[in-house]
Amino acid sequence: MPESDFPLQDVSRGPVRADFWQLRTRRLEFGRRPLLMGVLNVTPDSFSDGGKFLEPQAAVDHAWRLAAEGADILDIGGESTRPYAQPISADEELRRVMPVLEALAGRLSIPISIDTYKAAVAREALRAGAEILNDITALRGDPAMLPLAVETGAAVCLMHMQGTPQTMQDNPHYADVVGEVYDFLRVRRDAALAAGIQPERIAVDPGIGFGKQLEHNLALLQNAWRLHGLACPVLVGPSRKRFIGQVLGDLEADRRWGTIGAALALARQGVQILRVHDVALVRQALVVFESAGGMDGPIGPPTAV
């Protein structure tokens, strides 16, 4: 993609990189090492942990475990968005997530993010104390979502997806995946700004696995640093995803170790937040990687080191 599409980029100085994310009531400051968003799926059918935390007490226990392991954010989701997952009603999603949110909000010290594209769910979650709207549709899925974010001052994560979970893996196609994802996120960022969301509350996410083939996922992972050109925190969710099995030529492989590989590559590129299931493992890898000099040198493509 042409460098002129990245007016804020200057690889010689390192690209512009957001150094904090303003949440609804507090601020997350970024250092060199990425912060970790721990995943809590209160679903029967999530692709890697479906059914493990459907019972509210199991979910609450897992949330405390993730926080103790060093999660910086807890992301609670009540509907699986894996390929071909069946959508559920807002009422069902609320039945799953609200008991968990209510048991945690005000007690857990880390901020809570709600992984939903439904404004009815987001509204109740924010009322219970959530700070972040993590919307896989980048606020396109429900017309009430943008105004809700403006009204409440919630932080938002805008994620790229081609199609919907029901269609996204039916032959996804791009001429220039990095450029197209960049442009999509720029347009969604600008729509959020025009609606009145403050710039410091917006994060962007290339949506690993959402309407992408292996080559698309790898191009996005290798070029995640370019998203700093949007001047928003960059969040990436590689955790346990199918591309790891594809790279290994073994879809049954334990993908936790491959997740660590992706996390280190993203850390090198200055990605500010990683959404992961295995907080303790990834955190250990990142801490040692940084101590051993893995984060030294300018942010950018591997050749800039």
Ligand code: HH2
């Ligand atoms: N990935 C998943 C769900 N939500 N949100 C963001 N911002 N980025 C991601 O990459 C992302 C996300 C899918 O992972 P998981 O929650 O483990 O699975 P499922 O959707 O099956 O519950």
